[in-house]
Amino acid sequence: MRDETGESVDVAVIGGGISGLAAAHRLREIAPELSVAVLEAGPRAGGVLGTTRRDGYLVEGSADSFITNVPWAIDLCRRLGLGDRLIATDPDRRRSFVVRKGSLEPIPDGLVIMAPSKIGPMVRTRILSIPGKLRLALERVLPRGDGSDESLASFARRRFGREAYDRLIQPLVGGMYTGDPERLSVKAAMPRFLEMEQKHGSLIKAMRAAGRAEGPKAEGSGARYGLFAGLEGGMSELVEALVDRVSVRAGAKVDRLERDGDGWRLIVDGEPLSARSVIVATPPKAAAGLLRDLDGEAAGLIAGIPSTSSAIVSLGYRRDRIDHPLDGFGFVVPFAEDRKILSGSFSSVKFAGRAPEGSVLIRVFMGGAKRPELVDADDADLVRIASSELASLLGARGEPELAVVSRWRGAMPQYEVGHLDRIATIADRVAAIPGLEVAGNWLGGVGVPMCIKAGEEAAARVAARRAAAAGMA
Numbered sequence: 001m002r003d004e005t006g007e008s009v010d011v012a013v014i015g016g017g018i019s020g021l022a023a024a025h026r027l028r029e030i031a032p033e034l035s036v037a038v039l040e041a042g043p044r045a046g047g048v049l050g051t052t053r054r055d056g057y058l059v060e061g062s063a064d065s066f067i068t069n070v071p072w073a074i075d076l077c078r079r080l081g082l083g084d085r086l087i088a089t090d091p092d093r094r095r096s097f098v099v100r101k102g103s104l105e106p107i108p109d110g111l112v113i114m115a116p117s118k119i120g121p122m123v124r125t126r127i128l129s130i131p132g133k134l135r136l137a138l139e140r141v142l143p144r145g146d147g148s149d150e151s152l153a154s155f156a157r158r159r160f161g162r163e164a165y166d167r168l169i170q171p172l173v174g175g176m177y178t179g180d181p182e183r184l185s186v187k188a189a190m191p192r193f194l195e196m197e198q199k200h201g202s203l204i205k206a207m208r209a210a211g212r213a214e215g216p217k218a219e220g221s222g223a224r225y226g227l228f229a230g231l232e233g234g235m236s237e238l239v240e241a242l243v244d245r246v247s248v249r250a251g252a253k254v255d256r257l258e259r260d261g262d263g264w265r266l267i268v269d270g271e272p273l274s275a276r277s278v279i280v281a282t283p284p285k286a287a288a289g290l291l292r293d294l295d296g297e298a299a300g301l302i303a304g305i306p307s308t309s310s311a312i313v314s315l316g317y318r319r320d321r322i323d324h325p326l327d328g329f330g331f332v333v334p335f336a337e338d339r340k341i342l343s344g345s346f347s348s349v350k351f352a353g354r355a356p357e358g359s360v361l362i363r364v365f366m367g368g369a370k371r372p373e374l375v376d377a378d379d380a381d382l383v384r385i386a387s388s389e390l391a392s393l394l395g396a397r398g399e400p401e402l403a404v405v406s407r408w409r410g411a412m413p414q415y416e417v418g419h420l421d422r423i424a425t426i427a428d429r430v431a432a433i434p435g436l437e438v439a440g441n442w443l444g445g446v447g448v449p450m451c452i453k454a455g456e457e458a459a460a461r462v463a464a465r466r467a468a469a470a471g472m473a
């Protein structure tokens with residue numbers, strides 16, 4: 001739409017990652033009368049999400065699946081007609097490994113990051129020493145904490161002891177956030193564990209109570225797919241389905257956002273664009289820049305959310321070139337092992353169809369809070385490091401037949417201690433600016449479903465305000 005002052009839309013969504021796309025799509029569903037433009041600085045929509053097909057391999061650039069015990073991603077896929085494209089992880093190989101002294105040891109069955117639901121596997125595991133296991137078992141009788149925020153590392157050590165933290169919990173948590181659990185907030189990143197402690201006095205007791213309540217045949221909302229689901233054609237299917245339904249302008253970087261009467265004026269690559277409402281759905285650094293002149297305090301708080309960088313090296317091998325049976329979904333590496341990689345994901349074991357017949361695809365994660373400098377190494381070095389680590393850990397022989405490198409700089413926000421208070425203040429301050437909303441992976445969760453939720457909720461607030469304004473007119 002164009003008026004005498006230039007182009008105008010009802011709603012401008014800044015950032016075309018999954019958060020922004022979900023916001024625009026929700027507006028189309030609930031307020032189809034509004035004109036909505038998604039402005040994406042990069043050459044394509046999707047943000048970090050993207051899938052590449054090469055030589056018979058299907059390679060995910062970042063996320064390859066999403067958690068199914070919350071509804072937002074599954075629901076959106078179904079509304080987009082992708083219900084029959086959802087795929088489950090292979091039920092026969094749903095286990096992972098942790099590296100101990102250079103070997104892959106299975107993570108004890110029933111362990112949910114730090115909460116063990118089965119005693120037998122914890123007793124039998126070779127990952128922990130006997131004193132380490134005894135200290136872990138003591139968790140049942142330890143007094144509960146006062147429920148205040150603390151780092152994930154301090155919480156885990158307090159409940160389960162140093163060895164269980166160093167050898168098991170740190171690599172599992174670190175693998176999820178590519179972060180340092182010494183800094184991550186238990187309340188913001190994993191509130192469920194704090195709630196278990198507060199309610200049951202012990203995570204072990206809480207898991208057993210949950211097991212009894214559910215019974216052996218209980219099925220959670222995600223049971224059909226296992227805890228994680230993917231898409232047959234990769235995460236790009238989700239992005240493409242959204243892009244088909246909303247208006248996205250790629251290569252449209254928003255440089256400025258300013259008040260214009262009771263609406264907004266955006267400067268998009270030097271050109272003005274007017275909007276009645278704006279949803280900022282960029283990473284925190286860009287969001288802080290856009291909000292700086294509108295609310296310096298909110299911008300400062302957003303800018304204070306750190307993010308880690310990582311690289312993923314996806315390597316394809318002929319199956320017979322790898323000695324390890326690859327009888328699981330992958331492995332995580334404790335900091336204590338002092339290796340150059342954070343984790344490895346056996347992509348073609350996890351999901352069928354990710355590698356050609358007779359070959360396997362393994363994604364190797366590097367960088368993160370502890371080794372950020374690796375992200376700046378050149379592709380050849382990253383491939384060399386990843387393949388030599390797989391040679392040592394899995395017995396991978398010779399050159400990989402496929403190597404794809406993806407780099408994600410500042411892409412993973414870190415929910416550090418105090419994050420929830422920070423977010424609450426940001427939310428209050430943004431709510432006081434009429435016609436402005438924020439969404440993104442730095443608010444209520446980094447996973448794809450939580451980004452969708454944040455985007456859809458921002459859209460609902462915009463639609464509600466517009467409806468209220470129309471009602472008053």
Ligand SMILES: Cc1cc2nc3c(=O)[nH]c(=O)nc-3n(C[C@H](O)[C@H](O)[C@H](O)COP(=O)(O)OP(=O)(O)OC[C@H]3O[C@@H](n4cnc5c(N)ncnc54)[C@H](O)[C@@H]3O)c2cc1C
Pocket residue numbers: 014015016017018019020039040041042045046047048049061062063064065066067252253254255281282283286310312408411412439440441442446447448449451
């Ligand atoms: C390596 C990696 C692996 C992951 N694995 C998983 C997983 O397995 N499962 C899972 O659920 N989650 C996973 N995640 C997390 C999840 O994928 C992300 O948190 C989520 O996709 C982020 O979406 P977003 O839209 O909030 O941000 P982004 O994807 O970062 O999108 C933000 C967009 O804003 C654009 N932008 C920035 N500034 C401007 C501007 N000024 N004007 C216009 N546009 C701008 C950017 O170009 C970008 O496209 C992973 C993340 C990473 C990095």
